[in-house]
């Protein structure tokens with residue numbers, strides 16, 4: 333435990349393989365029942381799954397479109413896609429604060445491949461990419477109850493700096 337097997341490797345996302353990542357997204361995010369949409373019983377499960385699939389599909393399209401401010405790295409284990417990380421150089425914040433700024437946009441490891449260091453290996457590769465783009469400050473947002481993600485980020489040198497909550501209420505559409 334804790335060490336990626338010899339068969340694990342991290343590589344860049346290849347054009348046309350979005351559907352492989354779309355299989356992992358709902359398994360990783362809904363399996364643990366941690367992310368905000370995954371735990372809201374008012375939301376239809378199928379739509380939540382679609383949401384997670386659509387999210388990674390959108391990032392994949394953006395990378396495929398050739399915009400250089402986003403990159404996806406894929407973890408492969410025994411030729412199977414085990415996880416992915418989405419990175420972004422944040423031009424608006426870089427301009428706003430005068431610090432070359434980047435973030436981890438998304439990270440997911442398939443439940444069948446978790447606890448073996450794949451998450452940390454993906455984070456490390458993603459941070460190397462940000463560094464290669466001149467980034468000096470990296471951020472990531474995660475849920476307060478997502479202990480696995482916090483552990484993985486803390487093990488990679490991140491420290492918690494801010495926490496927020498989401499509030500919601502029902503409205504009567506007829507009034």
Ligand SMILES: CC(C)(COP(=O)(O)OP(=O)(O)OC[C@H]1O[C@@H](n2cnc3c(N)ncnc32)[C@H](O)[C@@H]1OP(=O)(O)O)[C@@H](O)C(=O)NCCC(=O)NCCS
Pocket residue numbers: 334360361364366438439440441442445446447448449450451452453473474475478479480481483484487
């Ligand atoms: C977060 C996630 C990517 C971690 O992937 P992973 O490959 O299992 O992570 P690693 O094996 O590299 O472990 C990283 C650290 O987290 C710890 N960890 C992993 N899963 C954990 C869990 N469920 N509970 C507590 N700690 C956990 C590991 O022990 C390790 O800590 P250490 O270095 O101090 O020993 C994975 O759990 C996942 O895909 N979760 C669902 C999606 C998600 O939450 N993504 C992040 C959203 S911001």
